[in-house]
Amino acid sequence: MNTRAQHLTKPAHPTSGIFGWLAIVLFAAAIGGLATANARGFYGELSLPTWAPPGWIFGPVWSVLYLMMGVAAWLVWQRTGWTLAFGALPLFTLQLAANALWSWLFFHFHQGALAFAEVLVLWALILATFLSFWRVRRGAALLLLPYLAWVAFASALTFTVWQKNPTVLG
Numbered sequence: 001m002n003t004r005a006q007h008l009t010k011p012a013h014p015t016s017g018i019f020g021w022l023a024i025v026l027f028a029a030a031i032g033g034l035a036t037a038n039a040r041g042f043y044g045e046l047s048l049p050t051w052a053p054p055g056w057i058f059g060p061v062w063s064v065l066y067l068m069m070g071v072a073a074w075l076v077w078q079r080t081g082w083t084l085a086f087g088a089l090p091l092f093t094l095q096l097a098a099n100a101l102w103s104w105l106f107f108h109f110h111q112g113a114l115a116f117a118e119v120l121v122l123w124a125l126i127l128a129t130f131l132s133f134w135r136v137r138r139g140a141a142l143l144l145l146p147y148l149a150w151v152a153f154a155s156a157l158t159f160t161v162w163q164k165n166p167t168v169l170g
Contacts, residue, residue, distance in 0.1 A: 017074050018070075018071070020074075021070045021071075021073045021074040021077060022067070022070040022071075022074075024073070024096070025066050025069050025070035025073070025096065026066065028066075028096040028097065028099060028100045029066050029099075029100075031100040032099060032100035032101075032103035032104070035106075035108040036103050036107045036108075039107045042107060043055045043107075045168075046161055046165050046168065046169075047161075047164040048161060049157070049161070052157060052161070061150060064146075065146060065147045068143045069144065071140075071143055072092075072133060072140040072141070072143035073089060073140070075137050075143070076088050076092075076136045076137050076140045077089060079136055079137050079140075087132055088132035088135070088136050091125065091128055091129045091132050092129050094125060095122060095125035095126050095129050098121060098125050099122060101118055101122075102115055102122060102154075102158075105118055106158065106169075110170060112158070112161070112163075112165065112170055113162065113170060115162065116158045116162055119158050123155055126144060126148050
């Protein structure tokens with residue numbers, strides 16, 4: 001097997017790849033973040049439910065979740081490499097793209113119905129990723145549980161905010 005194929009199959013060193021996976025996750029976060037340039041003002045103008053968190057909490061929560069997601073992906077990659085992960089890592093990257101898309105739908109395009117439908121797809125993709133990670137490395141899967149819970153909460157919040165703001169969120 002040539003060197004490139006070996007690299008894709010299984011990492012050469014146990015710690016290799018951590019910065020790569022964190023970079024991939026942070027890139028997805030940055031793409032989503034571009035859509036939130038005016039999020040603070042937009043979120044502050046919306047009619048929110050009493051249980052909605054203050055806007056400032058989202059940055060710290062997402063920072064921790066993205067770090068945990070990157071570590072989880074790295075742990076799976078460390079065990080199996082890219083090609084032996086049985087779809088777990090491609091599924092992980094797909095849910096990352098869905099994660100970034102939600103910010104664009106909600107904050108940039110103000111499409112409440114699409115954002116709500118998309119966050120449900122995102123939740124399903126996270127669950128599928130969790131199950132795929134579980135088969136490869138349970139500790140990695142467990143790192144996704146707070147993310148799964150937060151997106152479940154975000155789904156309820158998206159629906160409620162969309163319903164309370166039909167003229168603003170289409």
